[in-house]
Amino acid sequence: MSDRATTTSSWPANKPVDNREDWKRFEASDKAAGFEISDDFERFDQRDDMFNRAFWDDEVISDHVTAFFQAYIHPSPRKADGFTQWDYALLNASWSVSNEFSARGGKKGVREGFLDSFKKFTPLAPTQVETDDLEAVSKRLKKAAEFLGADAFGITEYDERWAYASIADVRTNEREEKFNPVTEGMTSVIVVGHGMDFGLVQSYPSALGASATGREYSREAAVATSIASFIQGLGYNAIASSNDSAVTIPYAIKAGLGEYGRNQMIITPDHGPRIRFSKIFTDMPLAHNKPVKYGVTETCNQCQKCADACPPKALPFGPPKEGGENRSTIKGVKKWSANCEKCFSYWTRMRADCAICMRVCPYNKDYSKWYMRLFRDLLNSPLRGLMLWLDDKMEFEKRKPPREWWGDTPAP
Ligand code: B12
Numbered sequence: 001m002s003d004r005a006t007t008t009s010s011w012p013a014n015k016p017v018d019n020r021e022d023w024k025r026f027e028a029s030d031k032a033a034g035f036e037i038s039d040d041f042e043r044f045d046q047r048d049d050m051f052n053r054a055f056w057d058d059e060v061i062s063d064h065v066t067a068f069f070q071a072y073i074h075p076s077p078r079k080a081d082g083f084t085q086w087d088y089a090l091l092n093a094s095w096s097v098s099n100e101f102s103a104r105g106g107k108k109g110v111r112e113g114f115l116d117s118f119k120k121f122t123p124l125a126p127t128q129v130e131t132d133d134l135e136a137v138s139k140r141l142k143k144a145a146e147f148l149g150a151d152a153f154g155i156t157e158y159d160e161r162w163a164y165a166s167i168a169d170v171r172t173n174e175r176e177e178k179f180n181p182v183t184e185g186m187t188s189v190i191v192v193g194h195g196m197d198f199g200l201v202q203s204y205p206s207a208l209g210a211s212a213t214g215r216e217y218s219r220e221a222a223v224a225t226s227i228a229s230f231i232q233g234l235g236y237n238a239i240a241s242s243n244d245s246a247v248t249i250p251y252a253i254k255a256g257l258g259e260y261g262r263n264q265m266i267i268t269p270d271h272g273p274r275i276r277f278s279k280i281f282t283d284m285p286l287a288h289n290k291p292v293k294y295g296v297t298e299t300c301n302q303c304q305k306c307a308d309a310c311p312p313k314a315l316p317f318g319p320p321k322e323g324g325e326n327r328s329t330i331k332g333v334k335k336w337s338a339n340c341e342k343c344f345s346y347w348t349r350m351r352a353d354c355a356i357c358m359r360v361c362p363y364n365k366d367y368s369k370w371y372m373r374l375f376r377d378l379l380n381s382p383l384r385g386l387m388l389w390l391d392d393k394m395e396f397e398k399r400k401p402p403r404e405w406w407g408d409t410p411a412p
């Protein structure tokens with residue numbers, strides 16, 4: 001356990017937070033996924049992520065931070081395109097279902113979807129369905145998940161390393177450490193993808209563009225809890241989760257949903273980086289997917305559009321390396337890591353979240369069009385260099401004026 005994790009731990013002292021011997025069983029699947037994890041690895045404490053540090057860390061707290069969070073509750077629209085009352089109204093509407101979920105545990109100090117996992121809707125069925133044929137069971141589960149709203153679906157083994165060593169307690173601004181219950185008895189993690197609106201992402205940075213993020217948090221809450229309810233109805237435990245409980249990206253990679261990019265995102269074949277993820281932890285016996293490799297790492301080795309475009313220069317140039325510039329980076333994992341202090345500080349000054357690094361990525365295309373699918377396939381081929389040149393020439397990454405998203409409706 002890290003020294004910073006020793007503050008007000010209130011869970012039993014015998015809780016295993018460091019099972020290094022047991023983690024050796026992940027060596028083969030780590031290799032297949034391209035994970036390089038050293039002996040310096042430590043599980044991450046949620047209170048060290050930027051959102052939580054914004055409440056307790058004097059190095060992060062500022063008037064800009066206060067104004068940023070306020071903008072999502074009581075916005076101050078301005079005349080600038082993308083920040084009008086219409087834009088903020090859509091932004092806050094897009095978040096409303098998610099806000100409802102996260103507020104309902106308020107009195108108990110629970111913030112579902114962000115710090116704590118979602119409350120269960122459906123009691124555990126007294127009988128369990130047969131699970132002898134794992135492939136068939138997983139196929140049915142995928143079918144149900146797609147019906148319930150999943151845009152992408154994958155399953156991987158539950159891996160304790162990515163579960164937060166502790167979760168942040170919302171009851172005080174200190175965000176003290178709270179026992180993370182998700183680790184108990186879980187064997188699989190189902191990772192569900194939620195595609196973001198292409199046109200809105202093109203208008204980032206803007207309050208209007210941020211609606212693309214808000215809508216998916218609302219959908220994550222609805223879809224992940226529905227899938228968990230389905231599994232509970234089959235007689236197995238299921239815990240629905242959005243940003244809470246665990247670092248999502250390593251699970252998404254192992255579940256075969258896509259490859260990790262320099263922009264710190266999973267880049268999927270069907271949505272590029274323009275996708276968000278929720279997860280469901282379960283003890284239901286399921287078949288596990290394998291990681292996919294389709295050329296993203298090679299493209300990122302040759303491209304640095306996201307790092308160039310990032311206004312506060314928070315993204316890394318050069319090859320992956322271990323560790324980061326501050327406490328918001330997990331220890332002991334070799335990967336591309338951002339300086340998230342710089343990133344979050346930019347958001348707070350702008351009073352809205354950012355996703356420029358998603359917008360400018362050559363994989364951020366509208367894949368409902370056949371010629372964009374062809375573009376992607378050529379980008380993943382030996383013609384990569386040419387395609388990156390073409391991507392620049394065509395200026396695909398250019399920001400679209402937010403007012404254009406509203407289409408033919410006259411500007412009021
Ligand atoms: C906190 C957080 C942030 C913080 C910063 C992270 C931090 N270090 O504090 C801020 C506010 C800056 C942020 C920004 C953004 N975020 Co964010 N964020 C999260 C959140 C809630 C927690 C991540 C965390 O615990 N990080 C702390 C440590 C682990 O960070 P780290 O060491 O730098 O590791 C990062 C990556 O390297 C990777 N990672 C971690 N471990 C490992 C291990 C291996 C082997 C590999 C390969 C990668 C990997 O995941 C981490 C993501 O922060 C996750 C949801 C979740 N529960 O995972 C979403 C999440 C990662 N964010 C997401 C997105 C999309 C964004 C933004 C584009 C904002 C937006 N408008 O949507 C930007 C992108 C900024 C950037 N390029 O990094 C998505 C990514 C989706 C995708 N396609 O992969 C997630 C998964 C949320 C979701 N619901 O889908 N985010």
Ligand code: SF4
Nearest residue numbers: 261263300303306361
């Ligand atoms: S912009 Fe380029 S370097 Fe960045 S994630 Fe996309 S392909 Fe990789």
Ligand code: SF4
Nearest residue numbers: 310343354355356357
């Ligand atoms: S979200 Fe914006 S500020 Fe943060 S890394 Fe991406 S481009 Fe940079």
